Amino acid sequence: MALDFLTLYIVILLNSLTVSVIWAAVSYVYRYFITARIWLAGCLLSVIGGAVLSLQGNEGALVPAIAGNGFVVFGFCLFWVGVRHFYGAGGGWKASALITIASMLCMIAAFESWNWRNVAYATAQSVPMLLAAAFLLRRPERKLGDWIAASAMLIGVAGHAVETAMNFALMGGHTDRSFYNVVESYALLCVIFSGVVWNFGFVIMAMDRLRSEIAELALRDELTGLPNRRLFLERLSAETMRSARTGRPFALFVIDLDRFKEINDQNGHAAGDAALRHLADALKNRLRPNDFIVRYGGDEFCVILPETTLQEAKSLAEAMVETARSTPLPWQGRSIGLTISIGATVWSKKQLADVGRMLEQADQALYEVKRRGRDGHAFFAAGRKNAGVAA
Template identity: 55%
Template sequence: MKLDFLTLYIVILLNSVTVAIIWGAISYRYRNFSAARIWLAGCLLTTVGGCVLALQGNEGSYVPAVLGNGFVIFGFCLFWIGVRDFYGLRGGWKASVAVTMGSLLLLVALFDSLQGRNLVYAGGQSVPLALAAVYLLRFHRGDLGAVIAAFAMVVGMAGHAVESFLNIGLMLGRVDQDFYSTVESYALLCVIFSGVVWNFGFAVMSIDRLREELAELAIKDDLTGISNRRHFLAMLEKQDLHARRNLQPFSLMLIDIDHFKRLNDTKGHAFGDRILRRFATTAGGSVREGDMVFRLGGDEFAILMPKTTAREAELVAVQLIAALRGARGWEDGLDRFTISVGIAEWSADMALIGGDLTIEADEALYRAKANGRDGYAIAGLENRKNMGPAQVASLFRNDAAGQKIG
């Protein structure tokens, strides 16, 4: 089979156009997905490069050959930059420019040698492919799309390696021209179609990433950024099953912002939204590692506390109430607000299911409100509204010493 560069360049062009259409659609539909835009740019550059290279014909005109290879090599570099961006890494632009310019300088220096040009072409593409494959294998975390893309890139580099050995052999007179033409054609086709496969791998990676983001959005509250009621119900059920298997208690806090409706009506919804976000931030900084904060709707929040008794949850509640009372950085004193907290504990002897536990915590919350708000109540236990964190902590030490809590 005679090696026809013109045909191969047209194949490159058609493949690049096809993949560019796919990335163009993804970029348009998901405009915050920056990696897709970079991969689209890479496909467009290789498309332009294919168009320019097609102008040189089989003889290899100087300007189309240099410019076309420059576009293609930088397009390959963009695939690597896109991989970096996909995994949250910035940079790579200076290295890409260096690889492209270095390749072009070598291409100009070796232009009179067809085999020399082929070596530069293969090397210039293989460098960003190798870098991209390393990143994909390093960060893939079991992602099938990343494995597919990395494998395709390795195949592409293998095709370039075969091509390079053949050109070196031809330069040294160790390879027959007919054998070179036949094998080189297959090697280049291998490189071309490996590009389709690694872009397919990128697409699988993108679908998985977008699906994860959609799943996260489904359990996140838009206003505060914390988990929503749907996630709360799922985690409550999960915690209930875990507690029944392991006979370990857990506690639930239900929280309302005091007089929130009045604040909303008198100061506006923007002010109310600010209060909700501030509470979510304060609560996130006050709970312990492993505790989960949720917004159930309106000004209703919940904190799920694994492996925690009601008395242990009490200390967290007191600390959260105190944190809001002493919060700094408010725009003015009128921005301050208080909360009421209801606490309930799951335990095997209480034989509570998730719904019953919520009812218990809700009843404790209403008791805290009836006692004047700005405090907490524990289901089935005495309310100690006026105690501070230090006083509650001392009671825990007394519990550890076997003394009765008053």
Template identity: 45%
Template sequence: MLDLDFLTLYIVIFLNSLTVTVVWAAFAYIYRPHSASVHWLAACALSLVGGIVLAVQGNEGALVPAIAGNTIIIFGFSQFWIGLRRFRNMAGGQGAAVAITAIAFGLMVAMHDNDRGRAMVYAGGQSTVMLVCLIHLLRNRLPGIGAFIAIVAFSVAGLGQIMVIVTNWAVLAGTLDYAVYYALASYALLCTVFSGTVWNLGFAMMTVDSLHQRLARLSETDELTGLANRRALQRALDAAGLRGSGHSVLLIDLNDFKPLNDTHGHAAGDAALQFFGRLISECVRSTDVVARIGGDEFCILLPGATRDDAEEIAREIRTRLQDTPFMWQGRSLALSASIGAAQSREAMGTQEDLVAVADRRLYKDKVLHKTVESQVQPSKMVS
């Protein structure tokens, strides 16, 4: 069996932690709003400091650096858990991290004259934090290969620390030779060091996946209204077409939007679009897709809906517009909309054909609106 002394392993801890710390420093700098990266950077930096302190004790195991280094590393490991919590937008956790660290520190001080007891406490503190991280990953079922890699790494490292506890107990009980324990413990420490590298790799993959998903959401979200944009709508239409279960669309256009913009300014126009986006979102089902496809044009995809269902929602939107005035700077501005409905069976070609059918009906509705307006005295927008 290869002979590994602990001083060499402490140097390995230092170099390994330094490498991973540099990686997380880059992540934390580039993706500054990503708070999980900051905590994982802190975890690696504390492990780096702990490795330096442990290296001071040498192979003789001087008491003060041994307790101080192990305490720093246990608290550092707890920051991996805090980072996982922040990754899920969960607050808190630092109190528990401090408590675990304080308990481990107190027990190590109490066992100042018992090397094996201190080693068991150290391993117990690390394995406790690893178990908490493992439970968090399993309970929250984080998607992606990164989470799976982290789960495996924490499991392997935890088993290594449990082996340290068991072998120390066996040495105390007189059933295991110290030389055998020393060899097993050194390999368990090495296993923990490289498992730490692996779970950090998993965290990095989780971070990249999360940022990629965020960018994907942003690329399919209308910046002004927060609704889906044309790209998201097209993807949803294509998916509905593949399901083949039938769907309807509503194409909606605000009437007289340009005069509103010209009279009250673009800020009023933007506010009106946001108001209308919220209003139509309240009129549809959770499975429907509401999108702003440009200017004052909106489209609603209604999976599984007939044309009658779509026209019922159109009536609801018109009623809500009449009953819910748009307020701008203390004034009530009248809004109305032209709407065209179409059902997938009416367009046997592509999804573009379906939207074209709804667009023709939207145009007819807009012509009807202008005809009605021309027959009555135009009402002022400001009441």
């Protein structure tokens, strides 16, 4: 049984309208999520295209046929553009315009032949679907949403391939009109519902991204952009277990920004915030690629230095103290000098310290630096009441 083509165009309109509502809601709630707006635009163009196509009737009037197909093709191109934007690739706008214009010109040129017009339309829709599917499948890390969207697009391309084959078969006299209408209508229906499925894949992609961003926010300090205390404790635990397993040492620094309260009292809390950001950037740039610095809270930072001996840690601590001294904070036309105190400890096989003990040792060393007058570093020395080792 063949499906009425007017009915199919109405189905296109209603399906696209349904998905548009979803992307409109996502765009409204997550206004910074620009990709959702691009996909919303693609859906709305499909809605407009479906509405215009419904005006052509089963005979296919020229203007609504060409204009409606143009809207739909450009809408499909925006799905490809959105995929690129979602993964930071950008571009695709000019290519989308060229694909749409070329498809409309081909449909105008072949308008007297319903079959050639269908071939042009099917090919024009297939191109952005293939481009989007290829982009998703070439990604090194493909998640569930990528697979769903890419698979649905390839199913849509397959539907268009069947449609194209049936048009050639009809033109070549290898099938009759009644069989053609049956297969053609169901192939088009396959394409319509594949669009629903690939938008479902896009929704899963968006959910994965939003969940990752929320998880990232939970592990990042908002002021400095550094990892926060929660992530630090997870990393310190992992590093302690790794050293216990391999016997390789690592160092832990606990760092205080000296006289932070004075900076706030004398210059305002905005200056204090700026000082923390400035110091975070300076220390991060001074560390090695594998070192891990976090804002532990307030004016306190912590650094985990993997594969680091006592002598290497001492050199790094001295370098960090000097970095703070030599990079004052520019503030309202003047400079605010910054210094830091570092309490440090190095894991060793003799002590086999756990996370709590490592933090306690570093705190004891930090207290020793402050007792001496700040602006320096000290290392925990097991068996000594005062843990400091001369800076």
